[in-house]
Each structure stands twice: as C-alpha cells, then as structure tokens.
Amino acid sequence: MYPRPFNNGMRNFIVVGHKATTTPNFSLEDIPGTSGRLDILCRAVTASFVLSHGIRKDVCVYLVLLGGETAKTIQLRGETLRHLNPDERTTAALLKKALAVPAAAGWTMSTSGIFVRTGGFAELLADLKDARLIYLREDGADVRQISAEAEKAGTTGATPSGSAVFILGDHTGMTAEEEALLEQAGAKVVSLGPTSLHADHCIVLLNWLCDTKVFMPE
Amino acid sequence: MYPRPFNNGMRNFIVVGHKATTTPNFSLEDIPGTSGRLDILCRAVTASFVLSHGIRKDVCVYLVLLGGETAKTIQLRGETLRHLNPDERTTAALLKKALAVPAAAGWTMSTSGIFVRTGGFAELLADLKDARLIYLREDGADVRQISAEAEKAGTTGATPSGSAVFILGDHTGMTAEEEALLEQAGAKVVSLGPTSLHADHCIVLLNWLCDTKVFMPE
Numbered sequence: 001m002y003p004r005p006f007n008n009g010m011r012n013f014i015v016v017g018h019k020a021t022t023t024p025n026f027s028l029e030d031i032p033g034t035s036g037r038l039d040i041l042c043r044a045v046t047a048s049f050v051l052s053h054g055i056r057k058d059v060c061v062y063l064v065l066l067g068g069e070t071a072k073t074i075q076l077r078g079e080t081l082r083h084l085n086p087d088e089r090t091t092a093a094l095l096k097k098a099l100a101v102p103a104a105a106g107w108t109m110s111t112s113g114i115f116v117r118t119g120g121f122a123e124l125l126a127d128l129k130d131a132r133l134i135y136l137r138e139d140g141a142d143v144r145q146i147s148a149e150a151e152k153a154g155t156t157g158a159t160p161s162g163s164a165v166f167i168l169g170d171h172t173g174m175t176a177e178e179e180a181l182l183e184q185a186g187a188k189v190v191s192l193g194p195t196s197l198h199a200d201h202c203i204v205l206l207n208w209l210c211d212t213k214v215f216m217p218e
Numbered sequence: 219m220y221p222r223p224f225n226n227g228m229r230n231f232i233v234v235g236h237k238a239t240t241t242p243n244f245s246l247e248d249i250p251g252t253s254g255r256l257d258i259l260c261r262a263v264t265a266s267f268v269l270s271h272g273i274r275k276d277v278c279v280y281l282v283l284l285g286g287e288t289a290k291t292i293q294l295r296g297e298t299l300r301h302l303n304p305d306e307r308t309t310a311a312l313l314k315k316a317l318a319v320p321a322a323a324g325w326t327m328s329t330s331g332i333f334v335r336t337g338g339f340a341e342l343l344a345d346l347k348d349a350r351l352i353y354l355r356e357d358g359a360d361v362r363q364i365s366a367e368a369e370k371a372g373t374t375g376a377t378p379s380g381s382a383v384f385i386l387g388d389h390t391g392m393t394a395e396e397e398a399l400l401e402q403a404g405a406k407v408v409s410l411g412p413t414s415l416h417a418d419h420c421i422v423l424l425n426w427l428c429d430t431k432v433f434m435p436e
Contacts, residue, residue, distance in 0.1 A: 029307075030307075032308075043304070047419070051413060051415065087249060089249070089306070192426070195429050197269065197426075212411045
C-alpha cells in the first residue's frame with residue numbers, strides 16, 4: 001500500500017475516464033478507437049508532468065478508469081516517475097503495463113512511480129476527504145476572480161499549491177452521482193473561463209497558474 | 219498561392235522544427251524516433267486548434283520543417299481545417315499527407331485547411347514583416363507584467379489578438395541566425411515565466427491568455 005495519498009505536499013490531479021479500459025488489451029496503433037479514449041488520459045499525464053528539461057517532481061496524478069467490469073485507478077508520482085516521454089504513445093505503453101499488473105485494493109507498483117489498484121472515484125475521494133478539492137467545471141467560480149480576490153486580501157502566494165487536488169472529467173464530463181460525491185466532500189467548483197477546454201489543456205493552465213502564483217488554491 | 223498569410227485577423231503560431239522531416243517517410247508507430255521530432259509539432263497543432271467541442275476557426279499555424287535538404291513550411295488554417303482529431307497520431311497522419319504533396323514556392327493544398335510550400339523561416343518572416351511578432355523565450359519580458367501594464371493603461375481588451383504572430387522554437391530552441399532575423403523584424407520577446415515549458419504547453423497558455431484577455435499583444 002503506497003502511503004500518503006493526500007495532504008502529501010504535492011500538486012494532485014484526478015482525471016476520470018468514464019469509458020477508459022481497465023485491461024491492457026488495446027492497440028497502440030489506435031489508442032482512441034480501442035481503449036475507451038485512454039488517449040485523453042495519456043495527454044493529461046504528459047500535461048501534468050513534462051517540462052522542457054525534465055519532469056515535475058511535485059505532481060501526483062490519479063487516473064480513474066471506469067470502462068471495465070471492475071474500476072481501476074492508476075497513480076503516477078513525479079518524485080519517482082521514470083520512462084515518461086512527452087509523446088502520447090509511450091505514455092499509453094506505460095499505462096498498458098500498469099493495466100497488465102494484477103490489481104488489488106491496495107496500490108501495487110507497475111514501473112517506477114506508477115501504481116495501480118482496484119476501485120474508482122468514490123474510493124479515491126474517500127482517501128482524499130481531508131484535502132483541498134477543486135473541481136473544474138465551466139460554470140464554476142472564475143479562476144481569475146478568485147485570484148484577484150486573493151491578491152486583494154494579500155493571500156496570493158501565501159498558500160502553497162501542494163496538497164491541492166484538482167478534479168477533471170473526460171470528454172463526457174462528470175456524472176450527477178460523481179458531482180454529488182464532490183459536493184459532499186466540499187469541493188470548490190472553479191472555472192478556467194468561458195471556452196470549453198480539453199482536460200490536458202486545463203492541466204497545463206492549472207500548473208502555470210500555480211507556478212506563477214496567479215492562482216493559489218486555498 | 220493561398221492569400222493573406224498575415225494581417226489576416228487570425229491568431230497565428232509559428233513553430234520551428236529544426237530536425238523535422240520534410241518527407242512522408244516516417245513511421246506512425248514511432249513518430250519521435252523516425253521523423254526528427256515531428257511529434258513536437260503535432261502536439262503544437264492540437265494545442266493551437268482543439269477545443270472540447272470543435273476547433274478554433276480563428277487560428278493559423280505555420281510549421282517550419284528544417285530537417286530535410288530543402289526546407290518546407292506547412293500552414294494549417296482553422297477556418298477550413300478538417301479531419302483534425304485531438305490525438306497525436308492522426309495529426310501526424312495529416313502532416314504525412316501534406317509532406318507527400320509535391321511542394322513548390324507557392325502554397326499547395328493537401329487536405330482541407332492544410333497547405334504546403336518550400337521555404338523556411340526567413341521566407342516566412344519576410345511574408346509576415348508587417349505583423350505583430352511575439353517571440354517566446356524564457357528570458358523575455360514577463361507576460362504578466364505586460365498584461366498588468368496594459369490593464370493600468372486601460373488597453374486590456376482594446377487590441378484584438380487576431381493578426382498577432384507567436385513564434386516558438388522546438389526542443390532545441392532557436393538558432394542565433396533565427397534570433398537575428400527576429401530582431402531585425404522587430405519581434406517583441408516575451409516570457410511565460412521562469413519554468414521552461416514545451417512549445418505545445420506555451421500555445422495552450424497563449425490561447426488562454428488571449429481568450430481571457432489577460433494578455434492582448436499590442
């Protein structure tokens with residue numbers, strides 16, 4: 001069991017793949033067509049981690065895969081993550097390996113920095129119940145307004161972005177059931193603006209907003 | 219010859235691929251390893267165009283491919299662009315098609331919205347000499363400071379981002395010769411912050427900064 005799934009001093013991203021396969025039986029030659037859109041999650045992973053010269057050590061990503069009989073969650077931790085390249089296919093190959101590992105209720109390591117377990121979104125949120133949850137939705141509070149208010153209050157930069165948990169849906173958004181869980185868990189609903197963006201692009205923006213201290217989630 | 223390569227009311231991105239192949243003889247099974255890192259340009263294309271529900275009509279992308287005997291430039295125009303999916307491989311397949319088209323000094327259409335011609339960075343800059351050129355480099359003027367000054371001066375939102383041309387290097391940056399051309403052309407040097415980011419992530423940020431009017435290039 002991998003320790004400290006939350007309040008871990010890291011910047012966390014959860015991406016929920018509602019159709020995403022939980023088996024390694026998909027083709028690297030047609031990732032979108034054979035894996036339940038695992039390509040979306042691959043791009044979310046690279047958006048979370050890759051920099052021009054290296055990867056972000058202080059980021060942790062949870063991919064919730066709901067397209068199989070039993071839900072699985074893959075965890076990627078920047079501090080020990082290896083073999084991640086910026087292209088989509090090699091990321092898909094790493095996830096394929098993780099999905100070939102026999103998964104149980106506790107975390108099992110696949111390759112360095114990549115862990116897998118059974119269980120879906122409810123289980124993950126239960127683990128994260130004490131964390132600062134920020135759910136990205138188009139009609140949420142404007143991230144720029146939050147940022148302006150924080151600056152006015154003199155709190156910009158005062159709160160580290162570590163231990164914040166950003167939650168993003170895939171191309172189908174989040175279900176009413178998942179939204180109810182998020183509300184119960186006290187998640188703040190935040191929007192990146194009026195233009196509807198892909199999950200990976202949202203992650204690029206969130207990383208930058210935290211890096212530049214424009215947005216520091218409370 | 220495709221008309222109006224600049225001052226076209228569009229948001230333009232130029233990405234220079236110093237090693238990028240100018241022939242279609244690369245493998246879609248190993249894009250990074252066989253194409254001179256065309257994968258970087260593929261991700262730049264999707265970052266430029268794709269939204270959750272559709273593509274950006276007001277964006278134009280120029281890919282400068284310098285990894286062959288004769289340089290080539292591929293132009294992608296959002297207003298007529300078709301068949302673009304968010305995954306890397308299908309973008310690479312579109313570029314492969316464009317590179318199979320016999321290229322001349324004028325633009326030849328490959329598929330809808332995709333054009334190709336011979337010529338490299340100097341030729342493209344010559345075409346764009348009257349445009350507002352913004353060169354992204356880590357040590358440039360901070361984009362947030364520019365934005366703050368514009369807001370102070372009451373000009374935020376007054377200048378459209380259309381017709382701005384953002385210039386980005388690949389993983390090798392830009393050469394001294396290319397930088398000299400940019401300086402001669404009067405390009406403004408702008409930075410997105412201290413963290414060194416991939417070209418596609420810079421484009422995601424630039425699109426968002428322009429969308430939200432945080433940054434409106436003068």
